[in-house]
Amino acid sequence: MTPSPEARAFSEMEVVYDQLAAAIDRAGPDHEALFLTRLVMVMAHRAGSSLDVAACIAAASHDEERRQATAS
Amino acid sequence: MRPEGRGPLDSLYFAYPHFEARRVAELDGSDAVHPVVIVGAGPVGLTAALTLAKYGVASVVLDAKATFNDGSRAICIARQSFHILEQVGALQPFLAKALGWTRGRSFYRGEEIYRFDMPDSDQEKFRPMYNLQQQYIEQYLHDACVATGLVDLRWQSSVTGIDSRPDGVTLTVETPFGGYRLEAAHLLAADGARSVVRARLGLRLKGENYEGRYVIADVRMDHAYPTERRALFEPASNPGGTVLIHKQPDDIWRVDYQLRDGEDPEAAIREENIRARVGAILAEVGHHGPWELEWWSIYTANTLALDDYRQGRVTFIGDSAHIVPIFGVRGLNNGLADAQNIGWKLAYVLKGLAGETLLDSYTPERRGATLDVFANAGKSARFMTPPTRGHRLVREAVLSLALTEPFARDFANPRQMQPYTYAESPLTPFPARDRAFAAGPASGAALVNVRLADGTFLSDRMGGGFTALFFAQGAVPGDIAALLRALAARDPLFRAVVVGSAASTEGATIIDDGGHLAARYGAAPGTLYLIRPDLHVAGRWTVAVPDEVLATLDACLGRTP
Numbered sequence: 001m002t003p004s005p006e007a008r009a010f011s012e013m014e015v016v017y018d019q020l021a022a023a024i025d026r027a028g029p030d031h032e033a034l035f036l037t038r039l040v041m042v043m044a045h046r047a048g049s050s051l052d053v054a055a056c057i058a059a060a061s062h063d064e065e066r067r068q069a070t071a072s
Numbered sequence: 073m074r075p076e077g078r079g080p081l082d083s084l085y086f087a088y089p090h091f092e093a094r095r096v097a098e099l100d101g102s103d104a105v106h107p108v109v110i111v112g113a114g115p116v117g118l119t120a121a122l123t124l125a126k127y128g129v130a131s132v133v134l135d136a137k138a139t140f141n142d143g144s145r146a147i148c149i150a151r152q153s154f155h156i157l158e159q160v161g162a163l164q165p166f167l168a169k170a171l172g173w174t175r176g177r178s179f180y181r182g183e184e185i186y187r188f189d190m191p192d193s194d195q196e197k198f199r200p201m202y203n204l205q206q207q208y209i210e211q212y213l214h215d216a217c218v219a220t221g222l223v224d225l226r227w228q229s230s231v232t233g234i235d236s237r238p239d240g241v242t243l244t245v246e247t248p249f250g251g252y253r254l255e256a257a258h259l260l261a262a263d264g265a266r267s268v269v270r271a272r273l274g275l276r277l278k279g280e281n282y283e284g285r286y287v288i289a290d291v292r293m294d295h296a297y298p299t300e301r302r303a304l305f306e307p308a309s310n311p312g313g314t315v316l317i318h319k320q321p322d323d324i325w326r327v328d329y330q331l332r333d334g335e336d337p338e339a340a341i342r343e344e345n346i347r348a349r350v351g352a353i354l355a356e357v358g359h360h361g362p363w364e365l366e367w368w369s370i371y372t373a374n375t376l377a378l379d380d381y382r383q384g385r386v387t388f389i390g391d392s393a394h395i396v397p398i399f400g401v402r403g404l405n406n407g408l409a410d411a412q413n414i415g416w417k418l419a420y421v422l423k424g425l426a427g428e429t430l431l432d433s434y435t436p437e438r439r440g441a442t443l444d445v446f447a448n449a450g451k452s453a454r455f456m457t458p459p460t461r462g463h464r465l466v467r468e469a470v471l472s473l474a475l476t477e478p479f480a481r482d483f484a485n486p487r488q489m490q491p492y493t494y495a496e497s498p499l500t501p502f503p504a505r506d507r508a509f510a511a512g513p514a515s516g517a518a519l520v521n522v523r524l525a526d527g528t529f530l531s532d533r534m535g536g537g538f539t540a541l542f543f544a545q546g547a548v549p550g551d552i553a554a555l556l557r558a559l560a561a562r563d564p565l566f567r568a569v570v571v572g573s574a575a576s577t578e579g580a581t582i583i584d585d586g587g588h589l590a591a592r593y594g595a596a597p598g599t600l601y602l603i604r605p606d607l608h609v610a611g612r613w614t615v616a617v618p619d620e621v622l623a624t625l626d627a628c629l630g631r632t633p
Binding site: 007013017018021023024025026029032059062 | 451463466477479482483
C-alpha cells in the first residue's frame with residue numbers, strides 16, 4: 001500500500017482526533033454519515049493523485065471485514 | 073464499600089489499627105505556637121511530616137479518622153516517588169512489599185493492540201512503577217513518622233475552624249476530649265479532595281469535570297498473570313465501557329470498569345451488580361477459579377486545581393490543591409512531590425537557612441506540574457471516558473484501526489507519569505546554560521540516575537541539602553575549591569561530590585575512569601551541576617561559573633542579591 005507522501009506526526013494526529021470528534025458532534029447523528037463521506041471526498045481531492053484512495057478504503061474496511069467474518 | 077455483613081474496615085488481608093485520641097496540652101490551656109501543623113494523615117501529609125523531620129523540624133499532624141483510609145485507593149507509586157520515600161527514610165518496607173512493573177498492554181475486543189514498556193534500565197535504582205495498596209503506604213509512612221520522634225500524630229481530631237493571619241494560623245480542633253485552639257506558624261493542608269481547610273478559607277478548585285464514571289473493585293484470587301497494566305477496550309464483559317486491571321500484593325487484584333452511558337451509578341454500586349460485572353470481567357481474562365470481593369468504590373475523572381496553592385501561611389498539598397484523573401496515576405505521585413517540595417523549603421526557612429520568599433516558588437513549581445498533568449490527563453480522560461458521540465466514534469475508529477494499522481496504536485498510550493521539569497521556576501535562574509550541553513538533565517529536571525563503578529547509584533551520593541557535582545581532571549582547581557567552600561558556608565547541609573580518576577584526582581568522591589557518568593551528563597573537565605535537596609537540577613555549567621553557581625544557590629535559598 002502506498003502511504004500518503006508525508007505521514008503526519010502523532011501529535012498532529014491527536015489534533016485531528018479532537019477536530020474530527022467536534023465536527024461529528026456538530027453534524028449530529030442524522031447527518032454524520034453524510035458529513036464523513038463529504039470529508040473523504042474533500043480529503044481525496046486535496047491529497048492529490050499520489051494518494052491511493054482504493055488502498056485507503058481497503059485499510060479502513062479491514063476491521064469491518066474481520067468483524068463480519070467473525071459474526072458469520 | 074464492602075460486602076454485606078462486613079464493616080468498612082473488615083478487610084480480607086489488612087488489619088486496621090485503631091488509634092486512640094490523646095489528651096493534648098492545648099486542652100489544658102497551652103497556647104504554644106507549633107512551627108508546622110499538617111491537616112491530614114494520608115500519604116501526602118505524612119510525607120510532608122517526614123520531610124520536615126529529616127531536617128529536624130517537628131510537626132503536629134491532625135486527622136479526623138481513628139485509622140488509615142479504607143480501601144486500596146491509590147495503588148501506583150512511580151519511580152520518582154520511591155526516591156522521595158528513600159530520602160525520608162521510609163523506603164525499606166515499600167521495597168519489600170510493593171510489586172514493581174514496567175509493562176502495559178491494551179486490548180480491543182479481546183485482541184492486543186498496544187504494548188508499552190516504561191523506560192527502565194540497569195542504570196535505575198528503582199523500577200518505573202510499583203503497585204501497593206494505599207493503606208500499606210499510610211502504615212509504612214506512619215511507622216516512619218513514629219520512628220522520627222518529631223511527629224505529634226493526633227487522631228480523632230477534626231478541624232472545625234481556621235483563622236488565617238499573615239503571621240500564623242489558629243485552628244479550632246474537636247476531639248473526644250473536647251475542643252481546643254491550636255496555634256501554628258505554618259499550616260499544610262493535606263486533607264484531600266474534600267479539604268475542610270480549603271472550604272473554611274472559601275477557596276474553590278477550578279477546572280473541568282469529565283463525563284463517565286468508573287467503578288474500582290478489589291478482589292482476592294489466585295490468578296497467574298504478571299504485574300502489568302491491562303486495559304480492555306470494548307470487552308465483551310463490559311460493552312461500551314473500558315476495563316483496567318492491576319495486580320497488588322497479597323493476591324489482591326484491582327478491577328476498574330467504566331459504567332455505560334445512562335447506567336445508574338447508584339444501582340451500579342450495589343453488591344450484586346458489582347459481583348456480576350466483576351465476575352464477567354474475570355471470566356473474560358481467563359480466571360475461572362474462585363474469587364472474593366474485598367472492597368469497591370466509584371469515581372469520575374476531573375481536572376481541578378486551586379489558582380494559588382498558598383494563602384498566607386496556609387499551603388495546600390496533594391488533592392486539596394488539585395484533583396487529576398486517575399488514568400495517568402499522578403494523583404498520589406504528584407501529592408508526594410508537593411509534600412517533598414514544600415517540605416524542604418519550609419524546613420530551610422524555619423531553620424533560618426533560607427528567606428521566606430523561597431516559599432513563593434512552591435506554587436509555580438507544583439501548579440506547573442499539575443497543569444502539565446492536566447494537558448496529558450485531559451487527553452487521556454477524553455480517550456478513557458469519551459465525552460460525546462463524536463469522541464466515542466473517533467475512539468472506536470482508531471481502536472478498530474489499531475488492529476491492522478500501526479499508526480493508530482499510539483492513541484492507546486496511557487501517558488503514564490513522568491517526572492516534571494521545573495522549567496519556569498524562580499529557582500533556576502540560568503536555563504540558557506543548558507544549551508551548551510549535549511546530554512544530561514536540564515535545569516529544573518529531576519536527577520538522571522547512573523549506576524556507578526562500585527555498584528551504587530548516583531542518587532546514593534546526594535546529600536540532604538544542596539549537592540554540587542563537579543567533574544575534575546587531576547586536582548580540583550583553586551577557584552572551584554573556593555566555590556565549594558562558599559557553597560558550604562551558605563548551606564550547612566551542602567555536599568561536594570567530585571567526579572575524577574583514581575590516579576590523579578585527590579579526594580574524588582566518585583571514580584569515573586571509564587567516563588560513563590561524564591558521558592551521561594554531557595560533562596567535560598570543569599563541568600558542574602548544582603542539585604537541589606529534592607534531586608532536581610538547580611543549574612548546570614559546562615565550565616563552572618562561580619558567580620552564577622552562587623547566585624543560583626542564593627535564589628534557591630530565597631536570598632535576594
